[in-house]
Amino acid sequence: MSQQDAIRRRKRIKYFLIHAVLLATAALFVYPLLRIFSVSLRPGDKLFSTDLSLIPAGATFIAYASLLRDTMFLRWLWNSLLITLATSFIGVSLASTAAYAFSRFRFPGKKAGLILLLSSQMIPAGMLILPLFLMIMKLKLMNTYLGMIIAYSVSSLPFSIWILKGYYDTIPRSLEEAALVDGTSQVGAFWRIILPLSTPALSIAFLFNFTTAWNEYLVARVVLFSAKQYTWTLGLFELQGQYITQWGMFAAGSMLVTIPVLCVFLYSSKWLISGLTLGSVKG
Amino acid sequence: MASVQFKGIVKKFKDNLVLNGVDVDIKDHEFVVIVGPSGCGKTTLLRMLAGLEDITDGEILIDGLRVNELHPSKRQIAMVFQDYALYPHMTVEENMSFALRLRKTDKGEINSRVDEAATILQLKKFLKRMPRQLSGGQRQRVAIGRAIVRKPKVFLFDEPLSNLDAKLREEMRVEIAKLYQRLNATIIYVTHDQVEAMTLAGRIVIMNHGIIQQVGSPIEVYRKPGNLFVAGFIGSPTMNFMTGKLSLQGETLLFTGGDLKFTIPSFVLHDAKKHDGREVTVGVRPDDVLVGRTSDKCSDKVEGVLEVCELLGHRENLYIKVGETRLLATVEAFFDRSPGSAVSLCFNYANMHVFDKATEKRISE
Numbered sequence A: 001m002s003q004q005d006a007i008r009r010r011k012r013i014k015y016f017l018i019h020a021v022l023l024a025t026a027a028l029f030v031y032p033l034l035r036i037f038s039v040s041l042r043p044g045d046k047l048f049s050t051d052l053s054l055i056p057a058g059a060t061f062i063a064y065a066s067l068l069r070d071t072m073f074l075r076w077l078w079n080s081l082l083i084t085l086a087t088s089f090i091g092v093s094l095a096s097t098a099a100y101a102f103s104r105f106r107f108p109g110k111k112a113g114l115i116l117l118l119s120s121q122m123i124p125a126g127m128l129i130l131p132l133f134l135m136i137m138k139l140k141l142m143n144t145y146l147g148m149i150i151a152y153s154v155s156s157l158p159f160s161i162w163i164l165k166g167y168y169d170t171i172p173r174s175l176e177e178a179a180l181v182d183g184t185s186q187v188g189a190f191w192r193i194i195l196p197l198s199t200p201a202l203s204i205a206f207l208f209n210f211t212t213a214w215n216e217y218l219v220a221r222v223v224l225f226s227a228k229q230y231t232w233t234l235g236l237f238e239l240q241g242q243y244i245t246q247w248g249m250f251a252a253g254s255m256l257v258t259i260p261v262l263c264v265f266l267y268s269s270k271w272l273i274s275g276l277t278l279g280s281v282k283g
Numbered sequence B: 001m002a003s004v005q006f007k008g009i010v011k012k013f014k015d016n017l018v019l020n021g022v023d024v025d026i027k028d029h030e031f032v033v034i035v036g037p038s039g040c041g042k043t044t045l046l047r048m049l050a051g052l053e054d055i056t057d058g059e060i061l062i063d064g065l066r067v068n069e070l071h072p073s074k075r076q077i078a079m080v081f082q083d084y085a086l087y088p089h090m091t092v093e094e095n096m097s098f099a100l101r102l103r104k105t106d107k108g109e110i111n112s113r114v115d116e117a118a119t120i121l122q123l124k125k126f127l128k129r130m131p132r133q134l135s136g137g138q139r140q141r142v143a144i145g146r147a148i149v150r151k152p153k154v155f156l157f158d159e160p161l162s163n164l165d166a167k168l169r170e171e172m173r174v175e176i177a178k179l180y181q182r183l184n185a186t187i188i189y190v191t192h193d194q195v196e197a198m199t200l201a202g203r204i205v206i207m208n209h210g211i212i213q214q215v216g217s218p219i220e221v222y223r224k225p226g227n228l229f230v231a232g233f234i235g236s237p238t239m240n241f242m243t244g245k246l247s248l249q250g251e252t253l254l255f256t257g258g259d260l261k262f263t264i265p266s267f268v269l270h271d272a273k274k275h276d277g278r279e280v281t282v283g284v285r286p287d288d289v290l291v292g293r294t295s296d297k298c299s300d301k302v303e304g305v306l307e308v309c310e311l312l313g314h315r316e317n318l319y320i321k322v323g324e325t326r327l328l329a330t331v332e333a334f335f336d337r338s339p340g341s342a343v344s345l346c347f348n349y350a351n352m353h354v355f356d357k358a359t360e361k362r363i364s365e
Helices: A002-041 A062-070 A073-104 A110-120 A125-138 A145-170 A173-182 A186-197 A199-215 A218-223 A232-238 A247-268 B042-050 B092-102 B107-120 B136-148 B166-183 B194-200 B218-223 B228-233
Strands: B004-013 B016-026 B031-035 B057-062 B077-080 B154-158 B186-191 B203-208 B211-216 B240-249 B252-257 B260-264 B279-284 B289-291 B302-311 B315-322 B325-332 B342-347 B352-356
Touching: A002 A062, A002 A247, A062 A073, A062 A247, A073 A110, A073 A145, A073 A186, A073 A199, A073 A232, A073 A247, A110 A145, A125 A145, A125 A218, A145 A199, A145 A218, A173 A186, A173 B077, A173 B092, A186 A199, A199 A247, A218 A232, A232 A247, B004 B042, B016 B042, B016 B203, B016 B211, B031 B042, B031 B194, B042 B057, B042 B077, B042 B154, B042 B186, B077 B136, B092 B107, B092 B136, B107 B136, B136 B166, B166 B194, B186 B194, B194 B218, B203 B218, B203 B228, B211 B218, B211 B228, B228 B240, B228 B279, B228 B352, B240 B260, B240 B325, B252 B279, B260 B302, B289 B315, B289 B325, B315 B342
Parallel strands: B031 B186, B031 B203, B077 B154, B154 B186
Antiparallel strands: B004 B016, B004 B057, B203 B211, B240 B252, B240 B279, B252 B260, B279 B352, B289 B342, B302 B315, B302 B342, B315 B325
C-alpha cells in the first residue's frame, strides 16, 4: 500500500513540475503580447507611463479606430494577405511535386540537388536581397504583387522540399504500387494517395510559407516603394517618424496582424496530427 | 481468367543479375506457387508481371498478349501485397471499391461487387472502418477483397501471409484454398514458405539464384526432386544428405561415405557400371530413415549413436550420429531409448535420391 502511495506521490510531483514548466514557458511567450495589448489600449497622453496593469486606466480603442480610419492599414493588410496566401499555395504546390520527385525517382544530380537546396538555406537572408532585387528588376516586376510572390515562394522552397521529401520517404511505396495496379497513373497515385496522406507535412510547409511571407520585411522594403502596395510590415514602419512615433497605433497594428496567423494556426492544427499512415501496412 | 507465359525473362539491377532466363507457362485456372529462398528473384518476377518492374530481356504474355510495355492497370491483374498496402485514409469499403470507382463503374455494380466480396471474406461488419482499426488478419482479408472485386484475369499474391502469426497464417491458408475453389481463378502466389507452397499449389515453381530449379506438382517435387537444392528446400524437416563414392562390387553398386556403407539397388540406380567411381550425394528424408526396424526394401543396417531426441507430440525427431555424419530420423512417439545409446538404422530404398556431387543433378530414378 505504502509503495503504491509513494508511486502516486512521485507521479503527482512529476505532473506538478511538468505543468509548472509549461505554465512558466507560456507566460514567457504571452507576456510581451499582453504588454503590446496594454499599450494599444492606452490613451494618447499615457503612452510612456510605467504602469504595468494590463488594462490601463482610461483604456480606449481610439488607437485602433484611428489606425483603421486615418492610415491605409486595411489596404496594407489586404496586400499582405494576398501576397502571403499566393506565396503559400504556390510554394507548397511547387515543393510537394519537387519533393515527390526527390523522394521517389532516381535521376542524375538528385543528391547534389538536395545538398544545394540545403546549402541555400545557410545563406543569410540579407545576402539574398541584392540578387533578388536585380532579378525582380530585370523581370520588370518592381513594386508588384507578382514580384513579391516570386521572391517569397523561391526563398522558402528549399525548406518545404526537405520537409515534404522526408515525409514522403516514410510512406510505403507499396501504396502507390497498389494504386497503379488499381488503375491510377503515377500522377494519379500522387494526387489520390500520397497527397491526402501527407497533410501533416503539407500543413507544416504551408505554415512555414505563411509565417515567413507574412512577417517578411527586408525584401518588401527593397521591392515595394509606393505606400499603396505596401505590406503591413512596411506600413507599420510608416507610423514611425523622425520626431514622433505613434506607439498606440503601432501596438494596435501589431495586435491586429496576429489575428490571421492565429486563425491559420488554429485551423491547420487538426491537420498537424500525424500518424495517419498507421494501419496501412503490416500488423 | 487467363494463361500467363514468361519467356526468357532476364532482370538486371545495374550489374546484378537477378533473373536469368526464366521460362514458365501458367495455364488458365491454375494455382501456381513460386517458391524459393529470400533474394532468389521470385518477387521480382511477380512484380514484372504486375508491371511494377521493368523487364531487361524476354517477354511476358497474358492470354497470348505481350504485356511488357503495358501499364499495370491495363494488364487486368490484381495484386495482394506482402504488407497489405491498404489506403490508410479510406474506409474498408472505399479501399475495396477504389479500382472500380477509378473505372467509373456503375454505383449499383460497385455496391453489389463489394457486398459479394465482403460476404465471402466475412468483412461486412467492417466496411465502414478504417484500416488502422482492423487486426492483421482482417487487413489481409481486405487486401484480398480489393483484388476480388476487380474480377481480374490473374490474381497475384506476394507473400501475403508472411506478416501473420502462425495460427492466423494457417487459417488464412485454408481461406485462400477455399477462395481458389470458389473463384476458380488463375493465381500466381509467391512465398518462401515451402509448407504454403505444398499445401496451396497446383504446381510449384522452385527458384534459386534467379533460375528455375524445378517445376512440377507438389508431390512430384517432393518425391522426385530434380536437384540437390530442391531436395533440400522442399520437405520439412529437411532431407538428410550423405556424400560419398560409388563403387561396383560384382553386379551391385556400393556407396561408401565415411563410416556409412550400403548397397544401392538397380531399381534406384540403373546401369550400375556407368556409375562406378562416381562421387555422389545420397538423400533420404527423415521419414525414410528407419530406426530399430527393417523392411524388405531397406538398405543394409548402419550402426549409430543417438544424440538428441525431440518429442513433437505424435512424432519424435531423433538426431543420430554415424561416424562423422549426423542424420535426422522421424519416428512414431515414443522412442524408448536415451541419448548416448547405440541404435541401428537403415534407409528406405523406395524413397532414396541420388545426386551427382559435381552437377548436383538427380541421377536416380
